[in-house]
Amino acid sequence: MNNNKQRRFKGALGFLIALVLLGFVILAGQTNMLGSVSEGLRAEFSAMFTKTSGGFQFTIAKVLAAIGALALTYLICKLLVLLLKLFSRNARIRTINELIGNIITYLGVILGIVWALTILGLNPTAAIASLGIVTLIIGFAAQRLIEDVISGLFIVFEGQYNVGDIIVLDDFRGTVERIGVRTTTIVDPGGNYKVVNNSDIRNFQNRSKALSLAVSEIGITYEEDIPRVEAILKDALPTMLIGNEDVFLAAPEYMGVENLADSSVVLRFTVVCKEVNVFAARRRLNRALRLLFAEKDINIPFPQLTIHQED
Secondary structure, three states: OOHHHHHHHHHHHHHHHHHHHHHHHHHHHHOOOOOOOOHHHHHHHHHHOOEEEOOEEEOHHHHHHHHHHHHHHHHHHHHHHHHHHHOOOOHHHHHHHHHHHHHHHHHHHHHHHHHHHHHOOOOHHHHHHOOOHHHHHHHHHOHHHHHHHHHHHHHHHOOOOOOOOEEEEOOEEEEEEEEOOOEEEEEOOOOOEEEEEHHHOOOEEEOOOOOEEEEEEEEEOOOOOHHHHHHHHHHHHHHHHOOOOOOOOOOOEEEEEEEEOOOOEEEEEEEEEOHHHHHHHHHHHHHHHHHHHHHOOOOOOOOOOOOOOOO
16 A cells, blocks of 8 residues: 555545544434433443543533544544645645645644633633743744744745656655645655655755756767768657657757767767656667667677787
8 A cells, every 4th residue: 555545544534533423422412322221320420421620520521522523623624625635626736735735734633622622621721821931942842843834835835846746855856745834745756755844945956847858878989980870860860759759759869979988989869858757768768779779780889808818
């Protein structure tokens, strides 16, 4: 099971659990669930779940109501996130909706907790204020969190990259899978994930903003006649587009002599493609050139060892 399927499974499971909890709370509030036992046992059962602490009385009804509030908040947030996904028609809108969905989730958690505490008879504002120095310490610790959130907002609304774009961050090249409130998740072609704090994303390349070039460099021997080779390439390169239209966006081009190496004359070739196909395009181009050189008797140098033996 890949990461996307795991996330969908966990989301569906959480939705189902919240729905069951909400249904149980509604059922408990509307029906006499303990009607099969005597009045005395019902009173004892209720007393077991009635606790008094600091002037506050926690009863089973309040606990169930608090659970119902959390479940209802969770369901509302999930439904809102689902609606956002339904209207994600392109990468840009999907990226913005992803960020809005994350904000809704975080706010939902905070509101759900506050609602549940209020139902239990606690004053969340007074509880937070009573923490004093602890609140101050948490505020200092949250500076990095605030920096990540602000950086994430700038990334999304400035359109620096979107979900589905291919970016290069440091030495890691991958596709942006998720832009969260705090972090960005990138996955490379091998399925390896890199999760980076938004505030740490400073120097990167967005390879999906424009078309890419797949580059192939092949050496030929110094004995080859370069004008003859170039004449062959002029006729053969346009035909290489046939059969490779799924990867090549145009016919390959010969760029000229790239380097005069120790044992070869290095020729450079390029082909226009999408960034997602850049490696596949380079492999296709290498194969086509190798077959062409073999067909036209254009020699490619290879390492050779010469041994001199004394008489």
